[in-house]
Amino acid sequence: MSVETAAAPKKSLFTPFNLIATVILIAGLVVTVMRFTGGLGAVTNLDQNNPWGIWIGFDLMCGVALAAGGYTTSAACYLFGLKKYHAGVRPAILTAFLGYALVVFALGYDVGRPWRLPYPIFVQQGTTSLLFEVGLCVMLYLTVLFIEFTPALFEWLGMKKIRNIVVKMTLALTILGVVLSTLHQSSLGALFTIAPSKLHPLWYSQYLPVFFFVSSICAGMSMVIFEGTLSHKPMHHLMDKEYLDNHDGLILGFGKAASLVLFGYFAIKLIGLAYDNNWHYLTTGFGAWYLVEMLGFVALPSFLYAVGVRDRNLTVIRWAAGLTVLGIIVNRFNISMVAFNYQLPAAQRYFPSWGEITISLFVVTIGVLVFRFISTRMPIFYEHPDYKGEH
Amino acid sequence: MEFYTLQDYYTFTKGTIYLIMGGILVAATLYWRFLMGGNKKDD
């Protein structure tokens, strides 16, 4: 008897979520046809001054940053030996795997010739390019994530021997995952080091790679808390004892770590300000927005996390997580679209089109639907009875 | 080997470095297994 029919009550297919999702899927398919028959110009607001829009700023940059829960959770459990995170590893790895897969999927819309995406690795390597670095690492990491996901798949399919082989590789995959994540998270930031004349001084820094990497740690942990909160009710019937027992501990633990890392992130951003002697920009309009980002979306959540941890108040921690996630999105948006091309007059600035927004929603919706499909069938939130305690 | 631009120089050196990086990851794995092998003794 499968787990869900045993535990879940019979539900109608026509839930509000499913209906909205269907609308988005249909709209997405329409825009897809338009994109590949009319070109990027037909569906986007990209132009010669603004070559990158939300498909890069949101789907790629935010997608990668927010999928960082995979490497942070697996590192916490397998490298730092913190067993209480164990039940959180599979959901985090699944989220990360789907996140990265969708990043590549979204890139298929953005680049001019998506079938040539393998070219930089297999045909002609632009090794001086930080985008080469990003592409290579994302490809490799997607492979690592897929392999890390397969034990759940194999358990579901009853393929015991290969499942055991893969599980033996956990340590190597985890270390490789952290290495690759460090590299591509930081390189996404480093992409912008090539254009100091186009990025507002408050956001431009030679430390951009460090900023992106450190903030990805905060993003990952906060996303694990955030979507652990989102999935708690709908997936509750699937969660086994280990997951439920450790759930609160995981939130407290990540809350504590996130508070500390956010503090560190704030500190190094401060150093970056001083290094480039950019204090006078703080009194400008952009400066005000920079302060909103730093104080409202870095310092504040760090403090809220700390308060939540001290008082063991999970609600406060959850709010801090949501604020951090929002802050990461604000930061990536700032660097790729708001502070980028700051020198252009308002008439030449970029704003996303409906087509771009549709595809971004389309991509996220697919992610949620696939996540739901997999986690309601495979041992993600629970341990498969045949393999109990074998991790 | 003459490089006329920094760009050409970096293309060459970074290319070499990427290959070495791949080798490092393989070698690290093998070396780890070598290091952690041996008689496991409680000390």
Place this chain on the structure above:
Amino acid sequence: MLRRTFLGLLGAAGASAALVKPTQAGNKHFGPHPDTHGVLFDATRCIGCRQCELACNEVNELPAPDKPFDDLTVLDTERRTDEKTFTVVNKYQTAKGPVFRKTQCNHCLEPACASACFVRAFKKQPNGAVTYDASVCVGCRYCMVACPFSIPAYEYDEPLTPRVRKCTMCYPRLMEGKLPGCVEKCPKEALTFGLRTDLIQIARERISRYPEKYVDHIYGEHEMGGTSWMYLSGVPFSEIGMREDLGTASAPELTAGPLAAVPMVVGLWPVLLGGIYAVSKRNAKVANDERVKAVKSALTKAGEEAEKKLHEELGKAEQASQRRIEVEVKKAVEEALAPKEEDAGTNEEES
């Protein structure tokens, strides 16, 4: 002279401070190739006739523009290059009256587009032209992000075969020994083609011969590491739409720091993380051993205490039973002796 573009002129613009300056490249001097050619544009000679735009359009077989090239009203709006236009002339109102400036790819000595391209679609040719290879281009448009002069344009309306488009310095014509189309067509000799080193000489001579006519600066001599296409102007360059805050650090120099960090991570993270794993595993093992030991000793202690108690209880029980026996024996003896005494008593009464 040109070597100096690579010798630590990084402090020029604040934003070009490098985090990690790879000292190897910092001390090395590179090129440019001795055959590097360029074009010198003299803004004091340009009359904004747009014949260069026409020539470029013809030579590159570009589609006809919306407004013909002899329509000078287009100069009233500032234009930029696009996917059908490799070069544009713009008009700027300055203190010295209207000044015209032609813009196109500057064919940088260290092109940002070449540095940024992850399939090496751009190449700085030995003769100075920066060429683009559409056969490998994926269309990521990072080159457009990277170019400080915002030159490359993209064919956004091409669904399946979009290309990046920009001035090629008429590379095919150069290979045939011809001049670039725009240079050949210019009626005022505002464009001069030649070896870059010669052009710099020429520019210096013009400046020294007519110091009131020219601003004492050859734009492109050092900007972004130096460009093949250089400019002379009679008014400050910022007044003719040219950025003067670009600094002299080239794109490869700007990205050298982050690029250098990458292999360090690959070399060291496995060691660091492996170490963390080993230490945490060891800690877990030690903690586990201590726990096992504590449980064992607690069990032993409990066992010993139980034994001791048992022993005591047994001893006590033994003593208790001993005493009982003694009491019984004493009682028995007393009982045995008692009748004798009674007999002795009754015998005395009888006699």
